[in-house]
Amino acid sequence: xxxxxxxxxxxxxYVLIPAVAYGSQLALGALGVTLIYGILRFSxxxxxxxxxxxxxxTILVTWxxxxxxxxxxxxxxxxxxxxxxxxxxxxxxxxxxxxxxxxYRQKKAPPVILVIVSMGVMFVMNGLVRFIIGPNDQRFxxxxxxxxxxxxxxxxxxxxxxxxxxxxxxxTIVTAIIVxxxxxxxxxRTRTGKSMRAFSDNEDLALLSGINPxxxxxxxxxxxxxxxxxxxALYGLDKSFKPFTYLQxxxxxxxxxxxGGLGNPVGAIAGGFVIAxxxxxxxxxxxxxxxxxxxxxxxPSTLVQLLSTDYKFAVSFTILIIVxxxxxxxxxKGKSV
Amino acid sequence: xxxxxxxxxxxxTGGYGTGADILHECTIxxxxxxxxxxxxxxxxxxxTAMKAIFGMLNxxxxxxxxxxxxxxxxxxxGRVAKGMAFVPxxxxxxxxxxxxxxxxxxxxxxxxxxxxxxxxxxxxxxILRDKRKQAAGELSGGQRQQVAVGRAxxxxxxxxxxxEPTAGVSPIVMDELFDRIIEVARTGISILMVEQxxxxxxxxxxxxxxLVQGANRFMGSGADLLADPDVRKSFLGG
Numbered sequence: 001x002x003x004x005x006x007x008x009x010x011x012x013x014y015v016l017i018p019a020v021a022y023g024s025q026l027a028l029g030a031l032g033v034t035l036i037y038g039i040l041r042f043s044x045x046x047x048x049x050x051x052x053x054x055x056x057x058t059i060l061v062t063w064x065x066x067x068x069x070x071x072x073x074x075x076x077x078x079x080x081x082x083x084x085x086x087x088x089x090x091x092x093x094x095x096x097x098x099x100x101x102x103x104y105r106q107k108k109a110p111p112v113i114l115v116i117v118s119m120g121v122m123f124v125m126n127g128l129v130r131f132i133i134g135p136n137d138q139r140f141x142x143x144x145x146x147x148x149x150x151x152x153x154x155x156x157x158x159x160x161x162x163x164x165x166x167x168x169x170x171x172t173i174v175t176a177i178i179v180x181x182x183x184x185x186x187x188x189r190t191r192t193g194k195s196m197r198a199f200s201d202n203e204d205l206a207l208l209s210g211i212n213p214x215x216x217x218x219x220x221x222x223x224x225x226x227x228x229x230x231x232x233a234l235y236g237l238d239k240s241f242k243p244f245t246y247l248q249x250x251x252x253x254x255x256x257x258x259x260g261g262l263g264n265p266v267g268a269i270a271g272g273f274v275i276a277x278x279x280x281x282x283x284x285x286x287x288x289x290x291x292x293x294x295x296x297x298x299x300p301s302t303l304v305q306l307l308s309t310d311y312k313f314a315v316s317f318t319i320l321i322i323v324x325x326x327x328x329x330x331x332x333k334g335k336s337v
Numbered sequence: 338x339x340x341x342x343x344x345x346x347x348x349x350t351g352g353y354g355t356g357a358d359i360l361h362e363c364t365i366x367x368x369x370x371x372x373x374x375x376x377x378x379x380x381x382x383x384x385t386a387m388k389a390i391f392g393m394l395n396x397x398x399x400x401x402x403x404x405x406x407x408x409x410x411x412x413x414x415g416r417v418a419k420g421m422a423f424v425p426x427x428x429x430x431x432x433x434x435x436x437x438x439x440x441x442x443x444x445x446x447x448x449x450x451x452x453x454x455x456x457x458x459x460x461x462x463x464i465l466r467d468k469r470k471q472a473a474g475e476l477s478g479g480q481r482q483q484v485a486v487g488r489a490x491x492x493x494x495x496x497x498x499x500x501e502p503t504a505g506v507s508p509i510v511m512d513e514l515f516d517r518i519i520e521v522a523r524t525g526i527s528i529l530m531v532e533q534x535x536x537x538x539x540x541x542x543x544x545x546x547x548l549v550q551g552a553n554r555f556m557g558s559g560a561d562l563l564a565d566p567d568v569r570k571s572f573l574g575g
Contacts, residue, residue, distance in 0.1 A: 191441075194434070198442045201431040208425070209488070210417050210446035 002159065007292035009161040013150075014288070019273075019280040021169040021238055024176035027272030028231035029249065030256035031183065031265055032224045034334075038200040038263030039220045040101070042114035047228060047253065049125035052246035053092055054229025055236040056133045058085030059140045066142065074144035079171065082233050090225035096121055097221055105217075122247075129243045138241040141168060168238040179230055180269060183223070187265065192219055200263065248313065252279065255316035259323045261334020270331060275316050283309045341405060342366035343527055344421075344496050346390040348399035355395075359385045360551040362399070365529070367496065367544065372518065372528040374559065376535040376572065377548035383531045384426065384500050386548060390529070391423045391498060392416055403496070418446060422494035426501045426531075429485035432474030436465050439473050439484050443491030451491065458487040461517055479510035483517075490521065497521060499530040503537075515541050536573050539563050547572060 029051060036044045044050075061081035071077050100121060104114055146152075147170050150162025187193040192215075199206040199216045207213065232246065239245070256275045260267025285303035294300070307314065323330060345366040352359040359382045367373040375383045388394055390401055392413045400409045403419055411419070422443075431439050440458060444451040459466035462483040468476060473484050482502055489497055502518070503511040511534065519541055522528050532538035539545045542559030547568060555568050562568045 191445075194438055194441060195445060198431045198434060198438075201433045202428055205425070205429060205431060205488075206442070207414055208417060208423055209442045210414060210492070211442070 003292045005157075006159055006161045007289050009153075009157075009159055009163045010288050010292070013161070013163045015277075015280050015284050017163075017165060017169055019277045021166075021172045022280065023273035023276030024172050025231050025235045025238070025272075026249075026252055026256045026276050027269040028176055028179060028227050028234070029253040030260065030268035030272050031180070032227040032231070033253055033257040034260070034263055034265060034268040035220060035224055035227070037257070039196055039216065040105075040114075042111045042118065043254070043262075045115065045118045045250065046096075046122035046125055047224075048246045048248075048250035049122050049129065049243075050089060050093065050224070050228040051232030051235070051249065052129045052243050053125055053232070054085045054089040054225070055232035055241055055246070056085075056129050056243075057088035058082050058229060058233040059133065059138055059236065059241060061085060062140045072143060074167070076141050076143045076167065076171065076237060078140055078233055078237055079175075082230060085229040085233055086226045089229040090222045092125075093221040093225045094218065097217065126243065126247065133243070135243055138236075140241065141237050143167060166238070168234075172234045172238055175230060175234060179227065183227075183265065186223075196220060251313050251320075252276075252316040255320040258320055258334075259330055261330025261332040264330065264332045264334040267330050267332035267334050274331075275319060278319060279312050279315045282306045282315050283312050341402070343368050344390070344401075344403050344529070346386070346399065346401045349386065349389050349396050349401070350398035351389060351394055351396040352385075353394050358551070359394075360389055360396075362553075363389075363548065363551060364399075364553055365390060365546055367527040367529045369495070369527050370522055370525045371543040372522050372530065372541055372559075373544040373546065374538045374542035375529070375531045375546045375548060376538060377546075377554070378572065381548040382551035383548055385551070386546075387423075387498055387500055387529065387531050391421065417492060420492070420495035421498065422489035422492050422496065423498045424485045424489045424500060424502060426504055430473040430481050430488065433472060435470050436473055436476070436484055436487075437469040439488050440491050443488035446492060454491055454493060458490055461490075461520060462487055479506045479514065482506060482510075482514060486514075486517070486521075494526065496527045496529060499528065501531055501533055503532065503534055511537065536563070 029047065033044060033047050036042065058078055058081045061084040062078045065077050065080060070080065072079055100117060101114070104117055144167050146164060147167055148163065148165040150164040153163045187197055195206070195211045196216050196219065198209065199211055199213065235249070252275050256271035257268050259274055260269065260271030283305065285305035287300050287302070287304045290304060291299050347364050349360050349363045350358055363386050365373065365375065365386055375386060377383050385394065389396055392411055396409060400407055402408065403421065408416060408419065431442060434442065440455050441451065444454065464480055465483055465487060468480065473481060476484065486499070486502065503514055506514065515537065518528060530538065539559040539562050545557060545559045545562040546553060547555040547562065555562060555565065
């Protein structure tokens with residue numbers, strides 16, 4: 001019996017909990033990508049760096065609060081700073097739209113042009129973030145490190161394996177749930193939210209109904225800013241903040257959005273978890289789980305690690321390609337790419 | 338002198354973008370409570386004439402007036418605010434939104450209580466009341482047309498413009514839809530309609546326009562056109 005419990009604990013500690021936290025971050029990122037795709041009708045390659053910018057703004061405000069001696073006790077101060085990070089990101093995105101995207105929208109540029117434009121925006125944002133905060137690792141987490149630490153867990157349960165639940169993981173999951181509920185309430189229950197869905201569904205008919213496209217675009221960018229800054233700050237809090245990692249996050253985020261079905265918010269969330277679980281499960285050495293489950297003589301001699309962690313991005317890539325080949329509209333009905 | 342019609346597109350000449358002219362001195366008019374129908378062979382510019390009146394193409398000659406006001410250069414959205422509603426031939430519902438949300442979006446510009454209008458539309462199309470929580474994309478073709486007309490009526494328009502409302506629906510559904518359109522006209526709304534099913538459409542029309550190559554060929558009351566041997570021979574198959 002203890003063997004099975006130990007196996008479950010190991011699996012939870014190294015796979016389930018990290019995957020749920022990582023999946024939440026990907027889901028928030030993919031929601032932003034999918035909203036832009038559905039409403040503004042292009043794949044926004046600058047989304048990773050938008051997240052980096054949001055995280056950076058949050059970090060700067062966190063440091064300011066820390067220097068003033070403001071804290072949230074056991075919770076990280078960054079939580080207080082996220083709203084300011086969102087505002088800064090919204091300002092950045094609205095300015096970018098005014099200076100760059102609006103020009104192409106008025107010319108009715110095809111999506112492929114907007115994609116290339118967004119790459120340009122990506123490089124600018126990337127440079128901006130490095131210029132302001134530098135290319136190095138930044139730590140800004142404070143407060144209690146663990147909700148449950150491995151040692152406490154072992155003492156509590158008497159099991160030989162420990163289970164650690166980091167505060168940042170808990171916060172990531174709770175925040176993601178709150179953000180997602182708020183977003184769906186907004187999209188399905190409010191007049192503005194419904195008009196955004198209508199605009200995404202049928203732009204011409206939305207115009208015939210008197211829906212103001214400029215307002216839809218503005219509200220979309222603000223929501224995207226909130227999602228990106230929150231996702232970026234949570235990711236930075238959970239791992240650590242380094243501008244370059246956000247560029248790399250673009251691949252799993254796009255994979256999540258495409259796997260779920262581009263333009264479909266429910267799909268983005270499902271896709272985020274599919275990608276996160278696959279990535280972590282395939283790169284985790286399962287030997288530690290199997291040694292509890294299998295009889296002694298069958299115990300695997302290798303690590304049973306399907307892929308080295310260095311190749312984790314290959315996992316999202318592979319899933320992305322499989323989905324595009326066999327189900328281009330994604331798991332949930334999205335627009336085909 | 339005759340009094341000016343409520344809505345008139347007078348001597349319209351123009352086409353899409355900078356392309357060739359499709360309409361040539363085309364005139365279409367409708368009065369409150371009237372049903373005006375535009376018929377004609379394929380490619381005669383029927384839908385184009387309607388879109389011109391709604392401001393969706395460039396008119397370089399002629400004028401469009403609504404209740405005496407010149408709206409020739411007004412955007413389609415502006416015309417919606419002025420009380421014109423347009424039901425396109427295709428993609429005329431928000432397929433991923435529920436029936437109720439489709440109607441709500443139709444009333445997007447209104448700030449007053451829309452529930453009364455929505456009830457009226459459910460009275461007009463009772464099937465929509467049962468399907469109000471269903472996505473419009475899941476409905477049958479005829480039901481979807483009802484949603485499309487309902488969405489347009491939510492603005493409480495003075496003019497309702499329908500581009501081939503019976504395209505792709507069965508004859509029974511067509512008759513049903515025409516009955517509903519007559520009901521709408523009785524409330525005092527002007528109806529301007531492009532129709533492929535010329536005979537049935539002219540039967541309910543107060544006014545008919547037969548277009549050929551972007552120009553008026555015949556016009557008159559629906560009954561007169563149906564009785565006219567020339568019209569019968571060339572457009573109604575004898």
